[in-house]
Amino acid sequence: MVHTQADLADHKDSQCLPRILQETKERLSCFELGLQALLADGAYCSGENYALLEKLKIQAYIPVHGTYKGGPEGFTYDEQEDCWICPQGKKATFRKIKRSAQDSLQRQYFTTRSDCKGCPLKDTCLGKKQKEKKIDITYYRKEYERAIERLDSRRARWMKKKRSSTVEPVFGTLINYMGLSKLNTRGILSADKKMLCAACAYNLKKWINFCFQRRKTAALVAPVAAVQAVFCLFLVKLDLAGKFRSSWC
Incomplete structure (x- = not known):
């Protein structure tokens, strides 16, 4: 950490x-x-x-x-004109950048009242109180995508x-x-x-666990020749090398 x-x-x-x-x-x-x-x-x-x-x-x-939706259902985005196109072919153009209630930046798109007037999808798309379509899209839509x-x-x-x-x-x-x-x-x-x-x-x-594992692993991979050499040196010091030289050295 x-x-x-x-x-x-x-x-x-x-x-x-x-x-x-x-x-x-x-x-x-x-x-x-x-x-x-x-x-x-x-x-x-x-x-x-x-x-x-x-x-x-x-x-x-x-x-x-899960709150990110990408865009309104049924609408397609035109990147060149920076607008959203509804199923009826009308455009919701960019108007301004604002702060949402959660203090996040959003881009607002609006249609015109004349575009929505007489539209067969007006009741399901706008509701009863709205006169035009308003679309709020996160300012960082490209980063999300x-x-x-x-x-x-x-x-x-x-x-x-x-x-x-x-x-x-x-x-x-x-x-x-x-x-x-x-x-x-x-x-x-x-x-x-x-x-x-x-x-x-x-x-x-x-x-501590890492150091302990390294030390134990090093002891397991010690070469046999080195162990025999150390044992011979130990026997020499005890003046017993002559008796065991034929079997070990």
Whole structure:
């Protein structure tokens, strides 16, 4: 583990990702390591994060959340004219960029009242109160589409299995054995310290197991000739080399 942090409960996971990314990159750079890909669950999905990772040239393997629809049903997008075309051939053109209730950037498209007047699909498309069709599309639609295409690749499926086998067990160990099932501290700084101590204990345990396994493996692969030479030297010191020289040397 190269980074851990505690955040307030009113922050979404997607809002915490930029800070996690910055801290992780700085720590990896201390070991002369880079960051080429990022794996996370769907809670870290947002258009802003996709755009940030593309700017840093980091491949994002973050599942797209279920609220993303891509566009209104039955409408097709014309990239050259930047408009949405309805089943009747009418165009909803781009008007402005706004902030949604969830504080995310959106692009708004509108048809004209004359286009929708007399349309046979008006009741199902607009409803009773609207006079024209309004379409709200995320500002980062292209980033979402590229993420969806990336997640459909063979490498993405392999990365998902890697995350399940490598990352998820770490959370289980921290929660069940390192005292992180509940944070009984006051203040964000105290919670951050507790998580840092748990991460240090986890890394120390991994380091001890790694060193122990290396030492045992080295003993198993020791050459036979070297063992015989050491045994002969031991016999010489005991002045018994002459009796056993014929059988060992």
